[in-house]
Amino acid sequence: MQQLGPDGANFGQGTTSAAIIPQPGLLRGRRQFKHERRLALQAYAFLLPSFIGLLAFSLIPILAVAVLSLFRWGLIGQPTFIGLGNYAQMFSSSSFWHSLLLTLYYVLLNIPMQTIFALLLALLLNQKIPGRGIFRTLFVVPWMATAVAMGIVWQWIFDPQYGTLNTFLGLFHIAAPAWLSSTTWALPAIAAVNIWQYTGYNMLFFLAGLQGIPPDFYEAASLDGANPVQQFFAITLPLLTPTLFFVLVTDVIGSAQVFDTVYVMTQGGPGDATSVLNFNIFRQAFEFFHAGYASALSMVLFAILLIITLLQALFFRSRTVYDLS
Amino acid sequence: MTSVSTELASRKAVAIERQAGTPWRRISGLVAAYIILILGVVVSLFPYFLALMTALKTPNQVFSSSAWSLPHPATLQNFIDVVTKYNFLDFVWHTLIFAAILTIGQLIFSTLAAYAFARMQFPGRDQIFWLYLATLMVPNIVTLIPLFLILKTFDLVNTWPGLVLPFVLGTPFGIFLMRQFFMTIPRDLENAARIDGAGTMQILFQVILPISRPILATLAIITFVPAWNNFTWPLIITDTNDLRVLTVGISAFQSNYGTQWNLMMAAGFIALGPLLILFFLFQKHIVRSIHLSGFK
Numbered sequence: 001m002q003q004l005g006p007d008g009a010n011f012g013q014g015t016t017s018a019a020i021i022p023q024p025g026l027l028r029g030r031r032q033f034k035h036e037r038r039l040a041l042q043a044y045a046f047l048l049p050s051f052i053g054l055l056a057f058s059l060i061p062i063l064a065v066a067v068l069s070l071f072r073w074g075l076i077g078q079p080t081f082i083g084l085g086n087y088a089q090m091f092s093s094s095s096f097w098h099s100l101l102l103t104l105y106y107v108l109l110n111i112p113m114q115t116i117f118a119l120l121l122a123l124l125l126n127q128k129i130p131g132r133g134i135f136r137t138l139f140v141v142p143w144m145a146t147a148v149a150m151g152i153v154w155q156w157i158f159d160p161q162y163g164t165l166n167t168f169l170g171l172f173h174i175a176a177p178a179w180l181s182s183t184t185w186a187l188p189a190i191a192a193v194n195i196w197q198y199t200g201y202n203m204l205f206f207l208a209g210l211q212g213i214p215p216d217f218y219e220a221a222s223l224d225g226a227n228p229v230q231q232f233f234a235i236t237l238p239l240l241t242p243t244l245f246f247v248l249v250t251d252v253i254g255s256a257q258v259f260d261t262v263y264v265m266t267q268g269g270p271g272d273a274t275s276v277l278n279f280n281i282f283r284q285a286f287e288f289f290h291a292g293y294a295s296a297l298s299m300v301l302f303a304i305l306l307i308i309t310l311l312q313a314l315f316f317r318s319r320t321v322y323d324l325s
Numbered sequence: 326m327t328s329v330s331t332e333l334a335s336r337k338a339v340a341i342e343r344q345a346g347t348p349w350r351r352i353s354g355l356v357a358a359y360i361i362l363i364l365g366v367v368v369s370l371f372p373y374f375l376a377l378m379t380a381l382k383t384p385n386q387v388f389s390s391s392a393w394s395l396p397h398p399a400t401l402q403n404f405i406d407v408v409t410k411y412n413f414l415d416f417v418w419h420t421l422i423f424a425a426i427l428t429i430g431q432l433i434f435s436t437l438a439a440y441a442f443a444r445m446q447f448p449g450r451d452q453i454f455w456l457y458l459a460t461l462m463v464p465n466i467v468t469l470i471p472l473f474l475i476l477k478t479f480d481l482v483n484t485w486p487g488l489v490l491p492f493v494l495g496t497p498f499g500i501f502l503m504r505q506f507f508m509t510i511p512r513d514l515e516n517a518a519r520i521d522g523a524g525t526m527q528i529l530f531q532v533i534l535p536i537s538r539p540i541l542a543t544l545a546i547i548t549f550v551p552a553w554n555n556f557t558w559p560l561i562i563t564d565t566n567d568l569r570v571l572t573v574g575i576s577a578f579q580s581n582y583g584t585q586w587n588l589m590m591a592a593g594f595i596a597l598g599p600l601l602i603l604f605f606l607f608q609k610h611i612v613r614s615i616h617l618s619g620f621k
Contacts, residue, residue: 040447042525047453050438053494057472058460064471065463075470121365124358137605138366141373144550144600146572148579149593152586153372162391164375200369204543205502207611211539212509242505250461250498257464278464285467298467305462 062302069295075285079292086296095272095280096297100304102187103277107255109191110198115247117199122206123236136207139200151264154193155180158265180266183273190261190274198254202247209243210236241320249309256305277301380404380590387586403591411588412566413574413595420570421599423559424552426489431548432541434495439503440529444515454504457497465557473561487562492552499544506540507533542610550600571596 069086071079090096121139125132142150157164160178169176179189217235226234237244259278262268268275268283275283277297285294379387380403381396407413441447442454472491473482481487510533518532534541556572563569575596578589 036446039445039525043441043445043447043450046437046441046445049434050457050495050500051453053434053491054457054460054497056475057491058468058497059456060475061468061471062460062463065467068467068471124362127358129355129358133605133608135362135366136608136611137601139369140546140604140608141597141601142369144554144597144604145372146554146575146593146596147556148572148576149376149589150372152584152589153375156375157372164371196368196372201547204546204611208506208539208543209509211611212506239509242509246502246505249458250501253461259464259466278466281464282466285470291467291470294467298464302459302463306459309458309462 065295065298068292069299071292073291074289075291082292086293087300089293090296090300095275098272099275099277099280102273102275103256103258103301106187106191106258106276107252109188110194110255111248111251114195114198114202114251115244117195118202118247119206119240121199121203122210123232125203126207126210136200136203139203141200142197143201145197147260148264150197151193151261155265158189181270183270186266186270186274187276190258190265193261193265194255194258198251202251205243205247206240209240213239238319241316245312245316245320249312252308252312253305256301256308376590376593379586380594382587384585384587403587404595407588407592407595411574411577411592412569413571413592415566416569416571416574417595417599419568420553420572420596422485423488423555423570424549427492427552428545428549430489430493431495431499432545434493435499435503435544436529436534436537436541438495439500440507440533442500442504443507445525457500461497461501469557469561476562481562483563483565483568485568488559488568491558496548499548502544502547503537503540506537510536539611542607546604546607549603553596553600 068079070081070083072082072085073079125136125139156162158179160166160176160181163179165179166176177185179185213236217239218231221231221235257278258276259282262274262276262279263282266274268279278301281294281297281301284290284297378394378396381399381401382390383400383402386396438457442450476482476487476490481490514532514536515528518528523531554572555570556576559568559570560573560576563573571592575589575592578585578592
């Protein structure tokens with residue numbers, strides 16, 4: 001998982017760049033300062049369009065939600081300032097803690113399987129096998145579906161009496177549960193649908209990441225007698241860490257904000273067995289018209305995701321290999 | 326000297342032999358790969374099989390038979406109805422423009438921002454990057470309310486600018502993806518160009534982008550498809566037929582009077598067709614680019 005051995009990866013390239021490129025400390029004085037300032041200005045120019053978009057369409061709305069979380073507001077009429085009242089109510093509400101735990105459970109059901117399947121598929125479809133373009137396309141098809149139509153089809157599949165899944169399991173005399181109306185199985189069933197939907201999608205990122213690994217590394221490793229599994233752990237995995245970081249961060253965020261599948265398939269039920277945090281937020285805002293409380297819930301989910309992402313960044317920082325040369 | 330080179334040559338021969346394996350091993354490996362792939366494809370496509378069977382049935386057949394039974398007789402009437410009675414070709418056209426504009430904007434602006442984050446030095450770089458990243462973590466269900474109000478203030482409801490503006494200047498998601506990729510490009514490539522006197526723009530366009538084809542294709546795909554399937558935003562910001570997109574059209578088959586499954590599934594397939602073609606064309610670019618492999 002860590003760095004490659006010094007002889008395995010460098011191919012005598014050494015640190016030529018360090019010798020040729022002027023180091024920041026060498027060219028002191030006003031010229032260097034002006035040069036650096038010009039480069040910084042250029043960087044800000046590169047960022048400007050996206051930053052305008054971010055400010056107007058993300059940051060300001062988020063700020064509005066943060067402010068709104070301090071108010072009681074029924075979507076129409078005057079908001080009433082209640083300070084941290086929404087947060088106090090939230091932390092003493094059992095349905096909040098329940099939905100938080102459900103969300104955590106859902107993320108843990110989703111992420112490991114989805115990521116491992118996607119990585120294995122990408123490794124397989126990175127080989128030069130005939131028809132790989134077709135296979136790549138077919139594996140990504142589940143992600144291209146319109147959420148509503150596919151949610152409905154999966155309801156048919158999970159139907160306890162007429163559903164395809166239980167009919168199939170019945171052939172082997174397996175007594176299957178009524179998936180979506182079982183408090184135990186409803187959430188795993190939704191996770192299964194999401195894994196079905198997003199495995200091919202995540203494969204795309206791994207495929208793109210794999211293209212950046214120079215084939216010479218593998219030739220050298222096989223010269224040294226490394227078998228494919230050793231090559232995977234010594235070359236592929238370390239050099240995929242930037243991609244892996246991206247996939248894990250965005251998938252954890254996406255899973256923690258799952259809404260569509262829950263809305264279409266179970267509406268949070270049976271009871272509150274699939275009432276994950278984001279579904280809770282939706283209901284509070286648009287069913288009960290507690291917009292202020294829904295905003296407070298959003299801010300808490302934001303804070304939790306920020307902490308998790310920072311932890312992931314810390315974990316990956318020491319392990320990420322951006323460049324072996 | 327000679328003994329070293331012959332030793333190297335023989336090691337290389339052994340390695341090549343080991344890599345290639347016997348023909349029998351290669352074939353059995355290929356067969357195993359295909360078995361895994363085909364099983365995976367069956368799981369991937371089975372729900373689509375059910376959807377297709379439904380799309381080929383009349384409403385009566387839908388209610389009197391199970392989802393996986395074959396339509397008897399099959400009818401294309403649903404597809405014809407969707408196209409002729411419900412203006413779906415207009416919706417396809419609107420969706421295509423929407424998704425294409427978003428994709429072009431993303432490719433330009435996310436690439437610029439990502440390159441700045443990955444390879445340029447400026448004060449506040451990492452803090453600003455985390456600010457971008459943090460906006461992904463706020464669920465958008467509630468932020469859509471103020472976003473809608475902002476666009477309403479500027480009179481952009483029911484307009485093309487209102488539809489595309491929030492996403493066309495690049496997204497944190499796209500920027501994050503591109504940044505991660507740019508960071509893996511060997512610095513020596515850029516340094517060599519810099520020594521030759523190339524400026525930042527030249528380096529970006531002549532060195533970085535040509536070797537970024539796989540990730541640019543990926544970015545295009547992961548922007549186009551969700552834009553094509555975006556439901557919530559078009560639903561909120563438009564309510565005229567002149568701007569109606571496919572997803573909103575499809576959801577209209579689900580009404581208080583019950584859902585017209587057959588029409589909905591037929592419309593779903595019409596929505597999928599262009600995506601499939603586009604994806605197949607784009608995924609060809611997700612292959613190793615010549616420059617990078619020839620670099621070492």
